[in-house]
Amino acid sequence: MDSLWEFLSFSDPNVRTVTFGTIFLGMSASMVGSFAFLRKRSLIGDAIAHAILPGIAISFMLFQSKNPFILMGGALVSGWIAILLIEHLTKATKLKPDTTIGLVLSVFFGIGILLLTTIQHSGSGNQAGLDEFLFGKAAAMTQNDLIAYSVVAVLLLIVVTVFYKEFKILCFNPDYAETIGLPVKSLRFILSTITVLAIAIGIQSVGVVLMAALLITPSATARSWTESLLVMIIIAGSAGAFSGLVGSYISYTSPNMPTGPWIVMCLSLMAMISLFFAPKRGVLARIRQQRKNREKIVSENLLKAFYHLLENSIDKELSFTKDELNVKRRFPENEFKIALKTLKKNYFIISKGLKLALTSKGFEEAQRVGRLHRLWEMYLTERMHLKADHIHPNAETIEHIITPEIEELLLRELDYPSQDPHSSPIPYKE
Amino acid sequence: MAMVGDAISHSVLPGIVIAFLISGSRDSVPMLIGAAAVGVLTTILIELLHKKARLQEDASIGVTFTWLFAIGVILITLFTQQVDLDQECVLYGEIAYVPLDLLYTQSGLSLGPRALWISGSLLIIIVAVIVFGFKGLYLTSFNADYAKALGVSTLFWHFTFMSLVSLTTVVSFESVGAILVVALLISPAAAAYLLTGKLKQMLVLASIIGVLSSIGGYYLASIMNGSIAGAMATVSGLLFALCYIYSRFAVAWPKKQTKELSKLKI
Numbered sequence: 001m002d003s004l005w006e007f008l009s010f011s012d013p014n015v016r017t018v019t020f021g022t023i024f025l026g027m028s029a030s031m032v033g034s035f036a037f038l039r040k041r042s043l044i045g046d047a048i049a050h051a052i053l054p055g056i057a058i059s060f061m062l063f064q065s066k067n068p069f070i071l072m073g074g075a076l077v078s079g080w081i082a083i084l085l086i087e088h089l090t091k092a093t094k095l096k097p098d099t100t101i102g103l104v105l106s107v108f109f110g111i112g113i114l115l116l117t118t119i120q121h122s123g124s125g126n127q128a129g130l131d132e133f134l135f136g137k138a139a140a141m142t143q144n145d146l147i148a149y150s151v152v153a154v155l156l157l158i159v160v161t162v163f164y165k166e167f168k169i170l171c172f173n174p175d176y177a178e179t180i181g182l183p184v185k186s187l188r189f190i191l192s193t194i195t196v197l198a199i200a201i202g203i204q205s206v207g208v209v210l211m212a213a214l215l216i217t218p219s220a221t222a223r224s225w226t227e228s229l230l231v232m233i234i235i236a237g238s239a240g241a242f243s244g245l246v247g248s249y250i251s252y253t254s255p256n257m258p259t260g261p262w263i264v265m266c267l268s269l270m271a272m273i274s275l276f277f278a279p280k281r282g283v284l285a286r287i288r289q290q291r292k293n294r295e296k297i298v299s300e301n302l303l304k305a306f307y308h309l310l311e312n313s314i315d316k317e318l319s320f321t322k323d324e325l326n327v328k329r330r331f332p333e334n335e336f337k338i339a340l341k342t343l344k345k346n347y348f349i350i351s352k353g354l355k356l357a358l359t360s361k362g363f364e365e366a367q368r369v370g371r372l373h374r375l376w377e378m379y380l381t382e383r384m385h386l387k388a389d390h391i392h393p394n395a396e397t398i399e400h401i402i403t404p405e406i407e408e409l410l411l412r413e414l415d416y417p418s419q420d421p422h423s424s425p426i427p428y429k430e
Numbered sequence: 431m432a433m434v435g436d437a438i439s440h441s442v443l444p445g446i447v448i449a450f451l452i453s454g455s456r457d458s459v460p461m462l463i464g465a466a467a468v469g470v471l472t473t474i475l476i477e478l479l480h481k482k483a484r485l486q487e488d489a490s491i492g493v494t495f496t497w498l499f500a501i502g503v504i505l506i507t508l509f510t511q512q513v514d515l516d517q518e519c520v521l522y523g524e525i526a527y528v529p530l531d532l533l534y535t536q537s538g539l540s541l542g543p544r545a546l547w548i549s550g551s552l553l554i555i556i557v558a559v560i561v562f563g564f565k566g567l568y569l570t571s572f573n574a575d576y577a578k579a580l581g582v583s584t585l586f587w588h589f590t591f592m593s594l595v596s597l598t599t600v601v602s603f604e605s606v607g608a609i610l611v612v613a614l615l616i617s618p619a620a621a622a623y624l625l626t627g628k629l630k631q632m633l634v635l636a637s638i639i640g641v642l643s644s645i646g647g648y649y650l651a652s653i654m655n656g657s658i659a660g661a662m663a664t665v666s667g668l669l670f671a672l673c674y675i676y677s678r679f680a681v682a683w684p685k686k687q688t689k690e691l692s693k694l695k696i
Contacts, residue, residue: 043433043488093674095620098433103620103670105436106613110663113610118656135503209440213496216489224483257507261500268497275483283483 003253015252021141021149022205022244022259026214028153029202030240031160032194033215034222034233038171042216043098044086047105049199049211051082053112056133057119068148072200079196082108109208135207135258149201156194160233167191168229205244206260214240217267224278243267295342297400298331302339303348303366304373305329306358310366311424319357367427373399374420375410381421382414388421433488434473437495438592439599439611441472443502446603451509462600469596472498552601556594560633567591568629606659613663614640621666621673625680639669 010016036045052075059074060066082104089100132140141149160167169177170187178184195215202214222235247263276283305325310318322336331339340356343349348362358366373395380391402410420426442465449464472494479490560567569577570587577584595615602611622635646669647662654661 037486037489040486040488042492046492089674093624093677095623099616099620102433102436102612102616103667106610106616107663107667107670110610110613110660110667112660114651114654114656114660114664116657117660118654121655210496210500212492213500216492217496220485220489220493223485258503261503261507264496264500265504268493268500271493275479275485281484286484 004249007249007252015248017143017146018141018251019245019248021146022248022263023241024146024150024153024244025202025205026218026240026242026244026247026263027237028156028240029198029211029214030218030236031233032156032198034219034229034236035167035171035191036195036215037219037223038229042212042219043101044083045195045199045215046212047086047101047108048079048082048196049203049208049215050105050112051108052079052196052200052203053133053208054078054108054115057112057115061115061119068145072148072152072197075200075203076193076196078108079199080192083192083196112208133203133208135209135260141204145204149204152197152201156198159190159194163187163190164230171229205247206263207258210260210264213264213267217264217271218243221267221271221274224274224281239267239270243270293400295338298335299339299342299348300365300369300400301329302331302336302343303358303362304369305331306349306356306362307366307370307427310358310363319352319355321355325356364429367429369399371427372402372407374424374426375407375414375417376402377420377422378414378417378426379410391421433491434476434592435595435599435615436612437476437491438469438472438596439603439615440495441498441502442468442596442599442603443499444468444505445471446600447502447505447509451505462597465600465603466593466596468498469592469599473592548601552597556598559590559594563587563590571629606662610659610663613666614643617663617666617670618643621670624673624677639666639673643669 006012007015007019010019033042033045036042055074055076055078056071057074058078059070062074063070086097086100086104089095089103090097093100095103166177166182166187169180169182170184170191174184177187199211199215203211206214218236218239219232221239222232225235226232243263243266246266247259250262251257251259274282277285279285302325305328306320308328309320309324325331326336340349343362344351346361347359348365349356349358351357376395376398377388377391380386380394381388416428417426445464445466445468446461447464449460452464453460475494475498476487476490479485479493480487483490485493566577566582566587567590569580569582570584570591574584577587598615599611602614606614618636618639619632621639622632625635626632643662643666646665648658650665651658651661
């Protein structure tokens, strides 16, 4: 615990540099990554991250300096060559996009490794730290690096803010963007450039191999919480920043731990929690919703069975056995159970000895389902001009979906009809 | 499928490390089991994220393999004393040490490098599967629906194929490292694909290009005094570039010839 307070007080200037550096890097990469994610180009980000390595090695060989701006220049050039190669090969050959991505990624990375090892073996003395680009070692960040990376991070933020609307259209509907006269080509160029830049600075904290995670995983996390792009970018940015903080804290407490894998670990855990437990879009929420829908459908079907029996019963009998309910439509055993449980819970039906009876509330509900079914059949024949023998299956599904508002509209549209196309009466509330 | 191969090559790392920790040896069999298990886990996780959590496919692949790879690297650093593996080895492989790790018979007779035997057996297994399962693999790769309609079990061939990919990755892992396996998985096949439209020819050509990359890579590495694995990937890239240029001209030539021929006719 003590180490946590010591860490959070930022009394050590070195810790301060490293922590703020990783937070900046994580944040900007995650925000730019949102666009790559939405354009379904996340794996291209992975390829760019790997392809940056030869650029870094070559600019180091040429200038013999580890100045972040010089290395970043090299990174930018080789990242761009990789993008162009991927696009060209995908267009000009019969190779599929994932093949060209994998090809460019692995070959560029191979060249990068070859050059890096050559530099190491040549032993020019100044090369130490270059291999930290592989797994990221935020601890190696100097004050100068921090300034350089912050400048780039701020630049990225400005570009994203200025072109926010254009990027949004480009991500969601590139064809539309072209139609309304946006300079799509230049926008794509800007977006690719800021992606390469974000990757180039991001590899300092997580390394080449895991850079893809910093682009993709925060977006995947954010996507399960929101439907709005702005909120998504903010959540993704915060997730990136938070994991940067966690990563540098772990590196701080145990110095031989690489920062990158811990950042990725933190991000991935957040993503898993979000993907499975987020309200609405999470897996659990969706399963719950599906179960609810199923309950609704089978219980409404059972109510309908009641309704048909009531309609046809001569001696005005009000309660029925299970076998009687199963005559018109066979309910599988488990569905019948689910329907029964749900209906009893809502006091729509009650048991009378071995028989089941509708309550007055249940009768109203059964009437409503029957009305919706017949109204929809009416609508299909009247307005869509479908034949009477084609409409039943469609009405079977739609009757569970129609809301009171739509019901009202249908009633008005059809002018409160009294019979459906099969000449069965359409029931109304008394 | 190319990026799934990439994903598996990264994600087998934790499997290898855990197998290492449990068995305490560099023996290949536990490593293979560990890696194969995690390889299967990877495909399941990708499917789960894609189908159940409705994450788009590229993102599911990206999230899965980076996570598992990160776990692998963390495990290596945590148990750095027990594990005779380091981060660089994971990336570059240690092909230069292969000749030092010899396999001996009980009487002490040297049988040559261990890795040679393992890769050799792998080669035999792969060739055997391709020869005997050619029809199944062929149909499943080209038209899975048609294969299903013919009664071929596409699921079986899919998993056979994925196991082969995992197996190859693990065996190559020690020698060429995680990422460069991918170069050798993709580049020769992609280059061969540009040259021919027939699967059998493609298989032969891809193997030739693969062998050329390895030999060329070795010499390039000794000239540049750098990583052998990196050089192999570089050479495979160069060979791809040559094939690409050739395929462009080869497409252009017959066109010219037919034009000249039609001129002659006139």
